[in-house]
Amino acid sequence: MFQLKWLWHNLIGDRIRYIIALLLSVVGSSLTIVNPYIGQRIVDTFIAGENASSNLASERALLIGLCLGMIGFSLLRTGLAYFTTILYERASQNMLFRVRVYLYNKIQGQDMKYYDHNRTGDLMTKMTGDLEMVRHSIAWIIKTIIESLTVFAAAVVYFFFIDVGLTLWLLLLSPPIFIVAFIFARRVRPMYMDLRERLSQLNTTTQENIAGNRVVKAFAREEYEVKKFTDKNVNYSEANKAAAMVWLDYFPYLETLAQAFNVILMLAGGVLVMNGRLTFGEFSAFSALIWGLSNPMRNIGIIINDIQRFFASLSKVIEVYYAHPDIVNEHKAAVKKRYRGRIQFDQVSFKYDNAMVLQDISFSVEPGETLAIMGATGAGKTTLINLIPRFYDVAKGRVLVDGTDVRKLELDELRGNIGVATQDVLLFSDTIDGNIAYGNPEMPEEDVVKFAGLAAAHGFIRKIPDGYDTIVGERGVGLSGGQKQRIALARAMAVQPPILILDDTTSAVDLETEEHIQKSLRELEFDCTKIIIAQRVSTTSQADRILILENGRVIETGSHAELLAKRGYYYDVFMLQTEGIGRQANAIG
Numbered sequence: 001m002f003q004l005k006w007l008w009h010n011l012i013g014d015r016i017r018y019i020i021a022l023l024l025s026v027v028g029s030s031l032t033i034v035n036p037y038i039g040q041r042i043v044d045t046f047i048a049g050e051n052a053s054s055n056l057a058s059e060r061a062l063l064i065g066l067c068l069g070m071i072g073f074s075l076l077r078t079g080l081a082y083f084t085t086i087l088y089e090r091a092s093q094n095m096l097f098r099v100r101v102y103l104y105n106k107i108q109g110q111d112m113k114y115y116d117h118n119r120t121g122d123l124m125t126k127m128t129g130d131l132e133m134v135r136h137s138i139a140w141i142i143k144t145i146i147e148s149l150t151v152f153a154a155a156v157v158y159f160f161f162i163d164v165g166l167t168l169w170l171l172l173l174s175p176p177i178f179i180v181a182f183i184f185a186r187r188v189r190p191m192y193m194d195l196r197e198r199l200s201q202l203n204t205t206t207q208e209n210i211a212g213n214r215v216v217k218a219f220a221r222e223e224y225e226v227k228k229f230t231d232k233n234v235n236y237s238e239a240n241k242a243a244a245m246v247w248l249d250y251f252p253y254l255e256t257l258a259q260a261f262n263v264i265l266m267l268a269g270g271v272l273v274m275n276g277r278l279t280f281g282e283f284s285a286f287s288a289l290i291w292g293l294s295n296p297m298r299n300i301g302i303i304i305n306d307i308q309r310f311f312a313s314l315s316k317v318i319e320v321y322y323a324h325p326d327i328v329n330e331h332k333a334a335v336k337k338r339y340r341g342r343i344q345f346d347q348v349s350f351k352y353d354n355a356m357v358l359q360d361i362s363f364s365v366e367p368g369e370t371l372a373i374m375g376a377t378g379a380g381k382t383t384l385i386n387l388i389p390r391f392y393d394v395a396k397g398r399v400l401v402d403g404t405d406v407r408k409l410e411l412d413e414l415r416g417n418i419g420v421a422t423q424d425v426l427l428f429s430d431t432i433d434g435n436i437a438y439g440n441p442e443m444p445e446e447d448v449v450k451f452a453g454l455a456a457a458h459g460f461i462r463k464i465p466d467g468y469d470t471i472v473g474e475r476g477v478g479l480s481g482g483q484k485q486r487i488a489l490a491r492a493m494a495v496q497p498p499i500l501i502l503d504d505t506t507s508a509v510d511l512e513t514e515e516h517i518q519k520s521l522r523e524l525e526f527d528c529t530k531i532i533i534a535q536r537v538s539t540t541s542q543a544d545r546i547l548i549l550e551n552g553r554v555i556e557t558g559s560h561a562e563l564l565a566k567r568g569y570y571y572d573v574f575m576l577q578t579e580g581i582g583r584q585a586n587a588i589g
């Protein structure tokens with residue numbers, strides 16, 4: 001079976017340990033028949049046998065030996081159980097650790113499309129709850145199954161040696177128990193798949209709510225969010241109860257059948273004892289071991305429940321394990337080249353799922369040039385720049401860097417040559433210094449300060465009591481939007497890339513600060529092609545060329561002066577922004 005093969009594969013390094021654990025489980029469980037056997041001998045020889053009284057006087061050494069044997073085997077079984085548990089724990093924990101690292105790497109290696117389609121809460125559930133369920137299964141469920149089967153088999157064999165007839169009577173109960181268990185398993189399986197899905201929805205809601213708590217508070221939507229969470233919680237709880245209720249449908253039958261073992265033993269065993277076909281000692285052995293038959297039957301429901309949970313979780317873990325990105329980063333260790341920074345789009349079209357977002361885009365940017373991209377919201381600007389570091393691949397056409405199709409370039413090298421400051425700024429919970437030096441952790445302190453200065457961030461960082469050692473909260477909590485943008489800009493510049501992409505990076509800073517940043521960008525010490533998405537004419541006017549996008553198509557291209565002369569979209573935006581400023585000046589005047 002594929003899932004078991006997968007488990008075996010991932011037990012590599014712990015397979016011997018795990019096999020020893022399984023063998024010890026079998027040995028330890030087989031030993032359960034020893035004490036009933038000793039008990040049988042004690043009863044028949046010293047308590048209820050024909051010569052019990054004389055044996056008690058003459059065979060005292062044997063009695064002591066048997067009693068000591070009982071104690072010894074009990075200790076041996078306890079010791080074995082202890083040692084076996086350690087082996088199961090170590091093997092399963094080691095596997096959990098290895099698979100978690102593998103999955104983490106796998107998730108890191110996924111492309112943007114994967115993140116578009118997978119919810120964070122769901123991925124978190126797979127990395128934590130599902131993985132833990134898989135571990136629990138190989139450590140405890142498989143152990144329970146092996147031990148139950150061994151005790152069952154050992155008891156049956158032992159019973160056969162004592163009395164075949166009585167054993168067959170007892171075994172008559174097994175087929176109905178298995179049929180009930182089988183029907184139960186079939187009914188409950190889809191319920192556990194559904195349960196797993198609801199848990200993931202619950203986690204996703206929780207994660208989104210915590211991440212977006214500022215928006216929730218700003219809109220005073222706490223009550224709504226609590227209700228949304230409660231709905232998911234109720235959903236999950238209902239599904240759990242439904243699964244438990246199904247178990248309760250079958251439980252009375254299984255429990256009654258399990259109890260019937262004792263009843264049959266009492267009735268049939270009693271008759272056989274009275275007939276003299278069974279000794280008291282043999283009857284006591286049956287009594288002592290009857291749980292070996294009834295317990296697995298009693299537990300079969302719990303085991304089936306756990307197995308269904310296990311398969312539901314395992315299938316989720318395996319989904320991540322075998323997820324294959326369309327854009328693969330092989331992290332080749334080769335020496336990384338520094339590119340010159342020529343970028344060319346050759347009749348590029350792109351769609352996310354079905355809808356075309358970019359159509360027939362062609363342009364080129366020479367090394368050192370600055371290209372500004374402008375256009376209405378949703379026009380496709382961010383999508384366009386995402387194609388350069390290959391966050392997505394084109395549907396048609398080619399994106400070339402230094403004359404080579406990006407799909408043919410080594411991905412690490414390509415991305416290492418590009419500095420990106422994204423529109424949605426994300427800073428890590430780290431110091432400001434750590435955030436700026438994220439792309440190059442070896443960066444000397446003075447360089448961090450230099451790039452912060454270029455991004456107009458040094459001034460405000462200096463004024464914070466802990467300066468560059470200030471820990472910014474999750475996603476940069478504690479900083480203003482403009483401050484975050486400036487740190488993100490410093491982070492992008494600090495890798496000194498030959499291609500710098502800025503997606504609306506100065507939208508939240510004031511005009512004076514923006515002017516400082518523009519100057520820094522013009523005077524960078526390293527050769528750098530810049531692609532800047534901006535809405536302000538004050539930014540775009542300084543670019544060598546401006547590209548205007550509308551509904552995924554280039555509608556205008558040229559320098560600031562050329563586009564003004566065209567009197568198209570750019571001219572309108574220019575008039576709107578400058579007239580607006582003029583009107584304000586008049587109003588003040």
Ligand SMILES: Nc1ncnc2c1ncn2[C@@H]1O[C@H](COP(=O)(O)OP(=O)(O)OP(=O)(O)O)[C@@H](O)[C@H]1O
Nearest residue numbers: 116352353357375376377378379380381382383384
């Ligand atoms: N991950 C995605 N999956 C599906 N569609 C997307 C995705 N990202 C963007 N889109 C769609 O693609 C279109 C272009 O989006 P894009 O973000 O490139 O626009 P934009 O010009 O950068 O807008 P803005 O100025 O508002 O940032 C939009 O219609 C958007 O809904």
